[in-house]
Amino acid sequence: MGLTKTEEFTKTQNDLASLTKALGHPARIAIIQFLVKTKSCVCGDIVDELPLSQSTVSQHLKELKRVGLIKGDIDGPTTCYCIDEKVWNKAKKAVGELFDSYKEPNCC
């Protein structure tokens, strides 16, 4: 079918999956790393940094915006992208809790 059965899972599960899915592409990891390390965050700079076309980069930015990890402020003709601190910290906590929930081998 190609259609995830979202309604069969909990909100937590769907939210975590949505977040990790958004990070699940090397271009989007690269965008995040670039936004973390640079002070400027003009869209054009991101396009220049990535080995992808402008329209493709724009799509990846949209996906990261969808989950809220980044936000874009329109500033004249350009758009200034950056990490959304609040959502970032929430995501960090959620993913951290998942990884921390495993303590030690149960079997095998």
Place this chain on the structure above:
Amino acid sequence: MGLTKTEEFTKTQNDLASLTKALGHPARIAIIQFLVKTKSCVCGDIVDELPLSQSTVSQHLKELKRVGLIKGDIDGPTTCYCIDEKVWNKAKKAVGELFDSYKEPNCC
């Protein structure tokens, strides 16, 4: 195209993306949570727990095995799945470093 330009990104970027992509489905999050909380980890128990068919669950297990987060020991007619501690800790570290790399708002 539908084909990620893997070769244009660094190994770190591809590895992180591959890992988060594997976590990017609610069924796979549910599987991980189930393996974390239960002591038993028989494949059939996972199938019973999830609202998906046996073949679909098997596919999700395969994806998690592909990135190494879980491993499956064939034990007679059943297969015993569990978290792979070593890969888990590596993944935890890699994702943790990504989230920790962001310190404070740069702009916007």
Place this chain on the structure above:
DNA sequence: TTAACTAATCGCAATATTACGATAATTTAA
């Protein structure tokens, strides 16, 4: 051996994703 059980794989259909060029929308500069 046969039968029952477990789990992986195959084949298929529906939908999603990735990527690009072209176009549109917006803003600034001339």
Place this chain on the structure above:
DNA sequence: TTAAATTATCGTAATATTGCGATTAGTTAA
């Protein structure tokens, strides 16, 4: 106003993902 620059969106093609039923492969029990 016109032209240039920036970014979003549209349309399209190729590939990937999700899900299921059916089948296959393997093991155990009778």
